[in-house]
Amino acid sequence: MGEAPPGRCGFEMLAADVHSHEILDSDSLREAVESNRVAVCRRETVDGSERCRWHTDELGESGGEVLEVDHDRPLVLDGAELSGFEFRDEQSLGEARLRFADLSTADLSGVDLSGVDLSGADLLGADLSKANLDFADLSGADLPEANLSEANLSSANLSDVGLLGADLSEANLEFLDLSNKDLSNANLSRAFLPNTDLSEADLTGADLSEADLFDADLPEADLTGADLSEADLARADLSEVDLARADLSEVDLARADLSEADLSSADLSEADLARADLSEVDLARADLSEADLARADLSGALLRKVDLSGADLSYGDLSAVQAADAELRDATLERADLSKADIFDADLTGAALYGAILADIRLNANTKFGDHYTGENDTIERATWTLRQIEQLSRESALPERVTEAVVERKTRRRRHHWKEGNYLSWLRNAGFGLLTKYGESPGRVVGLSIGTILVSAGLFQHTGIRDTTSGGEVISFALQNTTAANLVGKSLYLSTVTFTILGYGDLQPVGRGQLVATVESFFGALLMALLVFVLGRRATR
Known part of the structure; x- marks a missing residue:
């Protein structure tokens, strides 16, 4: 290590071939001194000081003073006291060395710092807005609460950098390694962060609104309370x-x-x-x-x-x-593949399910379906397929009421489609089937219609007359008033029942127009009993 001649600064600096990350403590610095790896500043001292203007702590604000840079030889200002120094906008520092310099509260806005070595520098509260820090070495630098808004930090070295509370809004941080960094409460709104490594970073409370994080690496990062509204996280790794x-x-x-x-x-x-x-x-x-x-x-x-x-x-x-x-x-x-999904109590009302894989789904009576494909442009095929799937799932889950609902809805949709398409014969057939049996789902409706047919026919027999062959062929009716009301009602119900069931014992016979009533009742009796057998058999096979 050389010594500074009289009238020269003599501030000790690391030699050019020593990287700042090698100096981890006082022992490391002592070893560097002993091995002649420390240089001295040979600039002229200022009046009243033993140091040059850059290594005295009395520099103060410069009012936009320009650092004279010889681009043939890098500016070396390691350890310089530049706290509060105001650099002129767009000034270029070439590949200057400002290792361990005190730049706290300095104004570096708009300054070209590309390739500058700022390792270990104190940049607490510094204004680096719009500064170009491309390929700059900021390893070990202290940047809490620094203003880096709109700064270009692409490919900069930020290892061991403190960025707590820093303003990085609209900054270019592409390709940076920010893994394990403490960026809690940092302002990264509209920042450019594609392909940036933020794995295990602390981003609690950080503002990442509208930030570009395309293909960024964020596994195990802590984003608790972070604002990511309108951010671009396409292809980003956010696992765990x-x-x-x-x-x-x-x-x-x-x-x-x-x-x-x-x-x-x-x-x-x-x-x-x-x-x-x-x-x-x-x-x-x-x-x-x-x-x-x-x-x-x-x-x-x-x-x-x-x-x-x-x-x-x-x-x-x-x-x-x-x-x-x-x-x-x-x-x-x-x-979609919904196989083995658990949809207990889920609401799928109006959901589009056509073509979905619904095997082994778990549902219960509170799972809601309905209103599927009800729009004017929805096809009957999609609705029919969906309702068949709901029917099948309900059957497998032992939900008979849900099965009935799906069948009735499917048949009703089909009937309306027939009318819309002008297939009136098919519409009439479906409408009749629905009226009589609720599309094969209601044996109670068939029984009710059967009882109604018997009662109506019995009432008609009371007025048209009944011949009683067991009493000499006497005809009784309300009009003739030749029997009691109770006897007439009982015999009319008996005649209607044996006519409906096509038993026809012959002891009581309809007369006059009652014969037409008996013919019609026999037809409906055969039809309704056949339908009853069909509906009961259908339900029994489920």
Whole structure:
């Protein structure tokens, strides 16, 4: 190590071939001194000081003073006292060395610091807004509460940098390694962070609104309380990240990896999650209304009480999801895989289910279906297919009432379609079948119609007359008033019953117009008994 001649500064600096990360403590510095790896400043001293103007602590604010830079030889200001120094806008420092310099509260806004060595520098509260720090070495620098808004930090070395509370809004942080960094409460709104490594970083309370995090690496980062509204997280790796209660509304998470992340109670409304990996993610009570989840992988995810109303889940993998009490009203689930899903108490009213895989689904009586494909442009084929699937699932889950509802709805849709298409004969056949048997689902309706037919026919027989062959062929009726009311009612009911059941013992016979009544009743009796056998047999085979 050389000594400074009289009248020269003599401030000891690390030699050019010593990297600042090598000087970890006083012992490291002593070794550097002993091995002649420390240089001295040979600048002229200022009046009243033993140091040059750059190494005295009496410099103060410069009022925009320009540092004279010889671009043939780097400016060396290691350890310089530049606290509060105001650099002139757009000034270039070439490849200057400012290692361990005191730049606290200095104004470096707009300054070209590309390639500058600022390792170990104190930049507490410094203004670096719009500064160009491309390829700058900031390792070990202290930057808490520094203003780095709109600064270019692309490819800068930020190892061991303190950024607590720093303002990085609109800054260019592309390709940086920010893993394990403490960025809590940092302002990163509209920051440019594609391909940046933020794994295990502390981002609690950070403002990442509208930030570009395309393909960023964020596994195990702490984003508790972070604002990610309208951020671009497409293709980002967010595996195992804690995003509980996070605001991710309208965020672009297309193709992002969110596997095993905690998104419970998070707001993901209208978010783009197309093709995202959400396997085994905790989404309990999350808001995913109107979100785009087309082709997303949600296999094994916890969706209890999640709001997916209006969400697009087409072609998605929802196999084995726990979706109890989930809100899926008006969601699109066409061709999605829902095999082995638990949808106890879930609401799928109006959901589009055409082509979905619904094997081994678990549902209960409180699982809501209905209003599927009711729009003017929806096809009868999609509605019919969906209702058949609901019918089958309900049958497998021993829910006979749900089976009946699905069958009736399917047949009713088909009947309306016949009318709309002008197939009136098919419409009439379906309408009659529905009226008589509720499309084969109501034996009670058949029995009721049968009893009604017997009673109506009995009333008509009382007025048309009944011949009693057991009493000499006497005709009795209300008009003739030749018998008691009780006797007439009893005989009319007996005649109507044996006529309906086509037994016809012959002891009582209809007369006059009563013969027409008996003919019609016999026809309906044969028809309704056949229908009753059909309905009972249908229910017995389920």
